[in-house]
Amino acid sequence: DAGVTQSPTHLIKTRGQQVTLRCSPISGHKSVSWYQQVLGQGPQFIFQYYEKEERGRGNFPDRFSARQFPNYSSELNVNALLLGDSALYLCASSLVRRNTEAFFGQGTRLTVV
């Protein structure tokens, strides 16, 4: 069975641009969460989606948005990129919404220049 897959693995963007990151959960998993991990820090929660609806949101500006598709895959969009958005973006999937094991992907390394 494939694990959580994220694409792309790396990308470089310029300040002010927009970026879309993609996540495919493990087959059968209906919950997808997104995290931002700045170098040397723990992951910071951005969003959780379950059954295609937003179920949780962290303290991130409105430039960050996400959605979940009928096949439970998900996209994270970031508009008007800032240098501070440079980070590892992690996606995690789980079978149900709460209190269960979450499986993380390898992440997308975003560099904003």
Next chain:
Amino acid sequence: DAKTTQPNSMESNEEEPVHLPCNHSTISGTDYIHWYRQLPSQGPEYVIHGLTSNVNNRMASLAIAEDRKSSTLILHRATLRDAAVYYCILIVDDKIIFGKGTRLHILP
């Protein structure tokens, strides 16, 4: 917001038990305690979770204090592969709050 506190780093000798503490004094009655670890250049990996009573799985044991304000992750026999950052996590209202974690060094 619910918060966890962990030591920044710990050291242990290979093949000895390791006890990783976590304080979560603001925990509410329905919050589960989760532990994840992150090896270098990898995404976090689930270790264990529990609510009130002690929990065991193939990776580790979780000892939860009676008042639930603290917990301890126990690795029974540390190996070099256990060197990682260990995160104690509360999930509150669908928000997964990672702390800074404990960086565990294993000495051969």
